[in-house]
Amino acid sequence: VIGRLDSDLHKTTPGAGSIGGFVADGIRFEAERRLGRPVALAIMNSGGMRKNEIKAGEIRASDIFELLPFENTLIVAELTGAQLAKLIPLGVRDAQSGTRIQFKWNDQNRPEFISGKLVDSEGGEPDVEPDKIYTIVTIDYLYNLNSGAYAILRESKKITRLDVTVRDAMMDYVKGQ
16 A cells, blocks of 8 residues: 545546546656656656556555556656647647646547646646747657657757656655655
């Protein structure tokens, strides 16, 4: 047993549901702790989360291993606001922390992006400034894909590898909460 959950977590659409929020919040918190500075956005692909539910109550190390079975490591990327703005719409598909996404259900009963804003530490929604540099955290898997929407990560001026797996970061996050 490494911690407790007050409510059930479920992997659903959009953004991998409450499980996605849990993981994205956890990696953002751990990246900020390790860097000693704020992180504007955390992104975790929903396909990398392999457990569909974690019940309220005791959370065990085995829950985190089942949820995050891959050896993906955390990376930090420095992106311009223009680059970051291209990642925000992915919040209807993949888990994010640091954004507020508006979406609608389309005719195929899938979430469709309407708008998204960054959310600061006070809950404000500042505009993304195209030329400002933003710090984001994600996993090396998305960086290494170098395709699709995540190819924008390769345009980062600076990549910092945190040398911790997403699983170990989440274990530390749960133990610290």
